[in-house]
Amino acid sequence: MKVVFLLTPHLHLLDLAGPAQVFSTAAEFGYPYELFYVAEREEVPTAQGLGLRASTMWPELAAEDLIMVPGSGQPTLATGPRPRGSTLDRLVAHHAAGGSVASVCSGADVLGQACLLDGRRCTTHHGLQDELARRYPRARVERDVLFVLDERVVTSAGIASGIDLALHLLATRHGPAAAARVARDMVVYARRTGDESQNSAMLRHRWHLRDAVHRAQDQIDTHYAQPLRLTELAAVTGVSERTLTRQFVESTGLTPLRYQQMLRVEHAEHMISHGETVEAAAHAVGFADARMLRRLRARAPLTAEK
Template sequence: MSHVVFVLVPGVHLLDLAGPAQVFSMAGDFGQPYRLSYVADQEEVCSAQGLPLAAHTQWPELNADDLVVVPGWRASTLRGGPELSRSVLERLRAHHTAGGAVASVCAGAEALGRAGLLDGRRCTTHHHLQDELAARHPRAIVVRDVLFTTDDRVVTSAGIASGIDLALHLLAVRHGPALAAQVARDMVVYARRNGHEPQASAMLRHRSHLDDAVHRAQDLIDARFAEPLPLAYVAASVGVSERTLTRMFHRATGGLTPLRYQQTLRVERAEHLIGHGTTVEAAAREVGFQDVRMLRRLRSRAPSEATG
């Protein structure tokens, strides 16, 4: 049994903590039990969502097989985050020096940075905090717009839910991808994502507008992007003409047509499948391309061309 220790700071985000904790807890249901502990500088920590959390003030004995995780916390800037005690930073450094792994979710990367563990290493954090992390820790190699990074037993992940991806990745590395897939399935996680996948999927990147009709059209395309969706059908579903929908869609999404949006979703899903070992031909069929050459053409385009 391995030990996973979560370091709790005031204002900790519940999902930053609960997502990875759930992953490691459920691993025991498939024969790989983990012991979970929660430590802090005080016996009770209030989460960002107002739920008080109990913690131990004494750290357990750890060895090189164990993992220390720093979940993120609520703060508009890293500078404005909670105080991190010297003892916590020393513990993080000591565990890594002894051969152990340390990990962070979202703003938790700041703790690793203050401990000196990001110097010369690849790392990431929430996309809103990446520039500040790079400025505060200039020796760190901040990788932008990825879900997680691993570098010399230092593992960092992006915002909130990406902590689940990080934990599933660590299970896959240690116990094989089958266990990670079993845990993901039981957690009803849509798919185990690779670290290099973007933090914001196409379903999120083009949703910052306020046009209800376009949102309804996107809802339909999101749910059925692998199916043939004639423009006339999509337009009728949201109660506008084809020409009106095209014009509204183009304006709301920054230049996309409904077809281009559908193709973007297909290519993004195909890239995910290929990254997990699916052949290009099988991925093309899975996402609805009748001709694999169309997928190859779209993949070969520059990002701005493939999605514009």
């Protein structure tokens, strides 16, 4: 599988480096990926000031290949890159031939210029969603999600979400174990799904270095809708229940139960915002009935406990 990164002027380095690291790490593990970097000019300035060199020649592409467009560092989509018509035609032709096209952050605007967002669900960085919706009224902009897939047009939110998108594509093609292996090698402890909030507990409570707590969070993140006993979490992490509780609170400001409740409420809020009833959302995220969900939603935000 060829992965072609279309580099536009003043791109964000992490928009490019995150997905590129996923696919290059997968290639190191023996998965069949070949990476290419193309641009309209050989010299490509970045938003961070580091110049890049790219090829102006496109490789021959097949239906199983992927073109990915990293976002730019411009403050608005209106001031972002304007690729030539011939470049946009390549995106359209690849998609029409059965290939996939993807974007990170404001790279969605390039797909919009190619009319690939028309009639499709898409997303971008939360700070650019309103502008994307105005610029492309035929697109259906999904708000506060990490990535969206619609008919081989794949869009993701800002910056680090490109890693989540690339891991998802890897899991789709080679299975979740392959994605987990790459994620672990990159020290990405949790592979987030597309419907996670762009400002979720999975981000707010991962700024620590305790591996046992990360393993417990991985377990809760994956099985948040299921009953999880402290004894089970301790067994997964390899420490005692008392040690896990102490380290969890010191690292996140929350108990494991409180962290699980936070995830349930966030997932329920997302479902409710997309038209589900409170009762249906409560059952879907693991509450026995809607009363507990209503109580937790009525409380102050489930932030770190002092």
